[in-house]
Amino acid sequence: MxxxxxxxxxxxxxxxxxxxxxxxxxxxxxxxxxxxxxxxxxxxxxxxxxxxxxxxxxxxxxxxxxxxxxxxxxxxxxxxxxxxxxxxxxxxxxxxxxxxxxxxxxxxxxxxxxxxxxxxxxxALPVDIRAARAFSGSARKLDLLFWIGYRLRSLQRPLRLSWDTVHKQFGADNASLRSFRQAFKADVAHVKEVFPKLPISLDEAGLQLMPTDPGTLLVPPKPARRKAAAAGRGAV
Structure with a gap:
């Protein structure tokens, strides 16, 4: 074997x-x-x-x-x-x-x-497959997506985590806290591009996640394209 x-x-x-x-x-x-x-x-x-x-x-x-x-x-x-x-x-x-x-x-x-x-x-917690696709090239972004989804299911009050705690949770591939903070800020920014209403923020103290509807992690549907309504006229 x-x-x-x-x-x-x-x-x-x-x-x-x-x-x-x-x-x-x-x-x-x-x-x-x-x-x-x-x-x-x-x-x-x-x-x-x-x-x-x-x-x-x-x-x-x-x-x-x-x-x-x-x-x-x-x-x-x-x-x-x-x-x-x-x-x-x-x-x-x-x-x-x-x-x-x-x-x-x-x-x-x-x-x-x-x-x-x-x-x-x-x-089991629901995961929007379209969201997973958006982050399919990054293990940490996927971990962040799953972690936020898990937390939001039961979060009743603001959650504060220090940078040291966040580093231990998500920073396995970053040896120094300084390099991790830079990389993690970029990851969170990308997640918020996909989910602009997600109430997660970073500051000098660490991370803050506010209670919200877990549906915030659903990718909004694309607007339907309008079909041309005008019909062409035939020639006699």
């Missing part, structure tokens, strides 16, 4: 987002992957390409890394009770080898671990 490293980057997050979405939508811990993931890759703006450096191989690698990892999920009832569950996300990963020249071993079905699936169905 091939050794797997830790899942990382935006593709790992997008793969897990897709599989969790399909499991909740189908109400089944077993998800068909081969066709649905290719469609999801296109929806996220990725070309579906084979070969050594193709996107199929990149997504496949992250799927296998996810299958080999173990996760810790912390639960809190909002009052006095909390618990931690340690489990792998998947119970089984079935593979098939494509008939193309690259011969990539691809996943046909994924079966979630039952405990993971039960918690997913019970605690």
């Amino acid at each position: 091939e050794m797997q490293g830790l899942p990382y980057g935006p593709k790992a997050r997008l793969v897990l987002l897709h599989l969790c979405t399909e499991a909740v939508r189908q109400r089944s811990p077993t998800v068909e992957v081969a066709d649905s993931l290719s469609g999801f890759m296109r929806e996220m703006g990725f070309a579906v390409t084979g070969g050594e450096r193709g996107t199929i191989r990149q997504f496949k690698e992250q799927l296998h890394r996810l299958a080999a990892c173990t996760m810790q999920i912390g639960l809190w009832d909002g009052q006095s009770r909390s618990s931690t569950i340690t489990m792998p996300p998947f119970r089984q990963l079935d593979l098939w080898r494509s008939s193309g020249q690259d011969g990539i071993a691809w996943s046909k079905t994924v079966q979630f671990h039952q405990d993971f699936y039960d918690n997913l169905v019970q605690h």
Whole structure:
């Protein structure tokens, strides 16, 4: 069996987002992957390409890394009770080898671990796929999107976080707090370009998030194009 490293980057997050979405939508811990993931890759703006450096191989690698990892999920009832569950996300990963020249071993079905699936169905939060596409090239922007969505579901009063706390939460790839602050400000600015009404702000003390409707994280629909109403006149 091939050794797997830790899942990382935006593709790992997008793969897990897709599989969790399909499991909740189908109400089944077993998800068909081969066709649905290719469609999801296109929806996220990725070309579906084979070969050594193709996107199929990149997504496949992250799927296998996810299958080999173990996760810790912390639960809190909002009052006095909390618990931690340690489990792998998947119970089984079935593979098939494509008939193309690259011969990539691809996943046909994924079966979630039952405990993971039960918690997913019970605690799943809605994510606008169009928003995920807007940030599909950045792991931190995706993390920020998911974190804000989670917080807004239960936020009753303003939330203040110091820069040190924000750095520990989102700054794994930035060694210094100074460089992290610059990068994080740019990330928040991009998120607010997509969601201009999002009540998140940064100052010298850190981050502030105000309570608001979680629907703020829904991408507004594009205005419908007006169809030409004038009919052409025929020649006699």
